Amino acid sequence: MRGRRTSGEYRLRRVAGRVGLYLSVIVLVSPALLVFLWMLSLSLKNEVDNMAFPPVFIPNPPTLDNYVQVFAQNDFLSYTINSVIVSFSATFLALAVGVPAGYGIAKSRATKAALLILIARITPGLSYLIPLFLLFQWIGLIGTLTPLVITHLVITVPIVVWVMIGFFEGLPGELEEAALVDGATIWQAFRYVAMPLARPGITVAMILSFIFSWNNFIFGVVLAGRETRTLPVAVYNVLTFEQVSWGPLAAAALVVTAPVLLLTLLMQKEIIAGLTTGGVKGG
Amino acid sequence: MDGAISAPLARRAVRRPGQNYARRYWAFAIPAGIVVITVMVFPWLFTLFMSVHDWHIGGTRSWAGLANYAHLLDDERFQTSILRTLYFTALSVAAPVVLGIAAAVCFHRNFPGRGIARTIFIMPMMATPVAVALVWTMMFHPQLGVLNYLLTSVGLPPSEWVYNAGTVIPTLVMVETWQWTPLVMLIVLGGLASLPTDPYEAAILDGANGWQMFRHITLPLVWPFVVVALVIRTIDALKAFDTIFVISGGGPGSASETINLLLYLTAFNYYDMGYASAIVVVFFLLILAITLVLLRVRQREKWL
Numbered sequence: 001m002r003g004r005r006t007s008g009e010y011r012l013r014r015v016a017g018r019v020g021l022y023l024s025v026i027v028l029v030s031p032a033l034l035v036f037l038w039m040l041s042l043s044l045k046n047e048v049d050n051m052a053f054p055p056v057f058i059p060n061p062p063t064l065d066n067y068v069q070v071f072a073q074n075d076f077l078s079y080t081i082n083s084v085i086v087s088f089s090a091t092f093l094a095l096a097v098g099v100p101a102g103y104g105i106a107k108s109r110a111t112k113a114a115l116l117i118l119i120a121r122i123t124p125g126l127s128y129l130i131p132l133f134l135l136f137q138w139i140g141l142i143g144t145l146t147p148l149v150i151t152h153l154v155i156t157v158p159i160v161v162w163v164m165i166g167f168f169e170g171l172p173g174e175l176e177e178a179a180l181v182d183g184a185t186i187w188q189a190f191r192y193v194a195m196p197l198a199r200p201g202i203t204v205a206m207i208l209s210f211i212f213s214w215n216n217f218i219f220g221v222v223l224a225g226r227e228t229r230t231l232p233v234a235v236y237n238v239l240t241f242e243q244v245s246w247g248p249l250a251a252a253a254l255v256v257t258a259p260v261l262l263l264t265l266l267m268q269k270e271i272i273a274g275l276t277t278g279g280v281k282g283g
Numbered sequence: 284m285d286g287a288i289s290a291p292l293a294r295r296a297v298r299r300p301g302q303n304y305a306r307r308y309w310a311f312a313i314p315a316g317i318v319v320i321t322v323m324v325f326p327w328l329f330t331l332f333m334s335v336h337d338w339h340i341g342g343t344r345s346w347a348g349l350a351n352y353a354h355l356l357d358d359e360r361f362q363t364s365i366l367r368t369l370y371f372t373a374l375s376v377a378a379p380v381v382l383g384i385a386a387a388v389c390f391h392r393n394f395p396g397r398g399i400a401r402t403i404f405i406m407p408m409m410a411t412p413v414a415v416a417l418v419w420t421m422m423f424h425p426q427l428g429v430l431n432y433l434l435t436s437v438g439l440p441p442s443e444w445v446y447n448a449g450t451v452i453p454t455l456v457m458v459e460t461w462q463w464t465p466l467v468m469l470i471v472l473g474g475l476a477s478l479p480t481d482p483y484e485a486a487i488l489d490g491a492n493g494w495q496m497f498r499h500i501t502l503p504l505v506w507p508f509v510v511v512a513l514v515i516r517t518i519d520a521l522k523a524f525d526t527i528f529v530i531s532g533g534g535p536g537s538a539s540e541t542i543n544l545l546l547y548l549t550a551f552n553y554y555d556m557g558y559a560s561a562i563v564v565v566f567f568l569l570i571l572a573i574t575l576v577l578l579r580v581r582q583r584e585k586w587l
Contacts, residue, residue: 039418235414
């Protein structure tokens, strides 16, 4: 054994290590924390305080006027409804087609399917948009929510399929074989044996595809009309059309992202499990 | 759907359970296949079709052969956007990967408050990109922004952030790093969790210090995960759109106009769908080529 040390030296090193660790964690976490706190601070201050220099950090007194203004003047309620409709429909449809697909691919060990998903993963969202925009224009669907739901499938279907392949591959498979021996069809083995077992995987797929659909901006910016804006598009428009008005802008931004942040807080484990099975991200 | 799929499959499935089902299981993928053909394969074919046409919305529509592609070769704006994209990508891969490894090493250790610290740390990645991009825009304001206040209060000169052609890309990289370091951290953290403990015990007995253990044990063992993070990050950085579009809009001038931004402008501002489609094809091939090169580096993991 080299480098024998006294117990005092060890203790000192341990304490120094601890302090170093805490300092690093603080350095790592504070950019995230500070940006969100600043967002909250901007949204709770009046316009005078928001334009003050040096900046006012703590809202005094905090005001909800910005939130009232966002909903009263910018019709955020209807944009929220649009976002809810689009994200829920796109997620539900993706689960309906993606869960069985994930099962089929996992069972038939189709490695080529993984290649397809890789291609979907590397294709920029805009490249789907150009032809789909022309198609929807031709059919006359621009200005309704349908094109948004359909294009959001570009994001949600690969996420669901990918997460579900991983989960179904992880299942033992003996229970389904037992069911098949007992005379079940492969559809029944899937529906009544494999699918209930994969419920945690379905939850993960659902959360991730909902979040990435909710966050999507580019499809909405091209395909949404005045009435059919989703929340990310609506909040962007607050910036472009109302000059610099920071309070309402920050309030709007917080309204858009609050559901997602809440989901992250509540479902942290599921989200991390899903993201680490393949770094899925849409758009 | 229940009946439609199970009926034809039922007749065959009963006899020989367990083996040779591979082909039958493909039926499960049919509905997803239809969706994929509609929203992915069809757009691809249509893009190829448009790229060999002179195709303006509300204007001409005629066969153009390879003219659009030929135009790419002497379009300086397009070529500069490629270089800019590569510059942006190199920085937005390097910074999050280095920081993400450091963060993973920290979060791999156990300490009180780790759960909540990790949750806060991954929030930038989950938050709506447009929303956080707007907050950054407000923070970058040269006169009233909080960042310049912070800089000057510690005695540093204020920056012009995204309002200066020289600093706009590093500034956007900063936002990208803030947003995507957590993803690298999560992937590497997954790798660290799977490491064996024996090499460390031997190293401690040999008197190795922390850095030596990290450099000679942790890093080589966790390298496959780092490469996965590298590949994912490269793809995402090449495709970056939301934050650039919202924060700088490609400006000032065209100082932050990446391929994706130019693509958007060509298609939806100039309505030149033929040329935009040619850009899409070349852009896709570029991403594909870079991905394949990186995947050759990757040896073990089957992710992505």
